[in-house]
Amino acid sequence: MKSAILSVGTELLFGQITNTNTVFLSQQLNLLGFDVMYHYTVGDNPERLEDMIALAFKDCDLILTTGGLGPTQDDLTKEIVCRALDDHMVLHQPSMEKLESYFKKQNRQMTENNRKQAYMPSRAVVFDNDAGTAPGFALEKDGKQIICMPGPPREMTRMFERSVLPYLEKKSESTIYYRMIRTFGIGESMLETKLLPLIDEQTDPTLATYAKEGECCLRIASKRATKEEAKEAVDAMLEKVKAIIGEYIYSCDNEELVDVVSRKLLDRGLSISSAESCTGGMFAAALTSVSGISAVFDRSLVTYSNNAKMAELGVKEETLTAYGAVSEETAREMAEGLHRVSGSDICVSVTGIAGPEGGTAEKPVGLVYIGAHYQERTICRKIQMRNVNRNWNRNFAVLSMLDVVNKLI
Template sequence: MATAAVLCIGTELTRGELLNTNATWLAEALTELGCVVLEMDVVPDHAAQLGAALARLGREYDVLVCTGGLGPTTDDITTECVARVLGVPLERNAEALAAIRARLERFGRTPSPSNDKQADFPRGAEILPNPKGTAPGFSVRLDRALTFVLPGVPREMVHMFRESVAPKLRGLVTGGRRQILLRTHGLPESEVNDRLAGIEADFGVTLGYRASFPVIEVKVHAEATDEATAAARARAAADAVRERLGARVVFAEGDVQFAEAVGKLLVERGLRLGCAESCTGGLVGQLLTERSGASRFFAGSIVAYENAAKTALLGVPSALIEAHGAVSREVARAMAEGARARFGVDVVLSITGIAGPEGGTAEKPVGLVHYAVATADGTTDKHFVFAGERDQIRLRAAYAALSLVMRVLYEGHANRAES
């Protein structure tokens, strides 16, 4: 079992000016590789504090991953501090220097003397290339710890970890392990936990849960003496999770967003979707088009915010709005059915509600949202009173409507109103 620590370097982190996403990403990546992460530290660009942290963590852990402080400015001091702790001089690497200058010139920038220091490394260090930026990383043995020093820019760090660090750590950690991420929607975390009772004991795995609106993540983690056994255990347990929760609840495996999963289901069934949005103002359309390829299943979204637009763009009778109000079951259904006629698609969702902070009444409070899904087989509508600020209500309404689309695709129409 290899113990590990993560050290993130930068005064902007200790001052709270920048969110430290590197630490959480690295902790998860190291855990997946079989390391046991016991410590995550943040230090400013201060030589004494950084040097003390490097020396201590190098003594206490098998693996140390550092990020930050490899830039061209005077406050980027990580390389110098590592060399000082090792008691070795810095040496300039001609190959790294040429790569840095070539990258700058490729992007129309004139190399500066300040950039040259990014080609300096502690004597004996193994250089880790950085194809995404100008700051190469390096690895050294810092006392007990196999130490990797990476840039602080997240996309650069992630790429270098995957390409240069992970292969080295796979050879360091013995045994096999496998983790499968399942993403669920539509059940609260407590109910997901209750339904999966006994799976850990039955399959020799551990389950981890994380709520990340609008999704509950279930991580299945298996360890064994070899990779094949761990993979088989994880796969069997993940299949059992799917069986207990159902296909509609477990909407994806891996890093797939909920709107993306709805789109994939539409593509698999050869269906196209349109939207009629009021209080969400096009948010559903935005969620559906965040990934490329949405044109395969998404026709578009009509944003009909005011009552006159609902009538002109969607054909909702003005008398219906006058009788029931714009935020009502009747208008939500009429919006969906009108949009389906105009788009000529298989499925349409509609949303109308009161996102606040003003506009609510005792009968129709802020947060009340009616939404509907119409297909050739009928129309299903639901309503809910969502809590939160305006942006939270809008986002929750958008995901609720997408959830209703998935439900109709799996189960068909209820053909009745539901709360």
């Protein structure tokens, strides 16, 4: 079934709030096997809303709307949908009784405009809102169907999961199963190039690459009659993908790299410490965002200056003089010095030029060295980033540190 998502609210057009509803609904519809063809956003304007409904129905059989179901004068989604599908409004007594009960429990007077929320199209299938006051509904005519839900994400999500999802499951003729593969260390164009033999021959499952900040994702999806059949097809394709790009894959379950690394550290009982220069503690911040990491994370030293590198980590002055702070030699001594003071199983260091100033022809902005001491040996990885901006450079350096640790263990 071809579907569209129609978000209603002038505040969305003004950028006053982020439209997370569309992301959630797109994911859910795809899992049900519905093809999401369009995303629309329209303000609280009845004429434009009616035009959008007519436009969406030219190509789609199903429209999901969010917003415009409240008690105020600009909440007109219900009335416009009712008109578009040739119905009329009637009082839905169960919704009215719930409204009255809600205000009584709150010890508040129900204003007259709240009664508006209890009126529904006469043919509607009404969905209860147990997280708010505005019910939702489904309305159908001549094979075209609209499902209307409230705008607040908490209310919409609860209504979808408890009422709309079971309703739609009965109408789905197939199901989609997919896995999101996360990779690091390979660009999107190279990822696609390596996978072209699979992509060129794809029918079902399908493969699609996505660029994410500092990394790439691969979506493997199959649309079959049952979830079991779709899963079997996706897993078989995943094995083919692993044979080609396995060295770059860090998760087959859409996990963040910091979560993968943290789980491995915790599972193996490996302690870790970090010495950071250009990232200024961002690696430590990433690790400590994971609950329970205190069992293995010992310390982080932000040794930004040369003096700090010498005083806290024992980096030799002659090393800094001969090679500079941004060098393989300094990164190695930082990691080894950190091991001496912390005794952690894994000691990782980073030094680099985040920019926008500070680069030279020999050491341009985006140059980073990552050192790591583990099992009585020290390694160093040199990275030359493409210098998007200072924040991007620093974030990518943190991801690179996590990648080094992940590959070590």
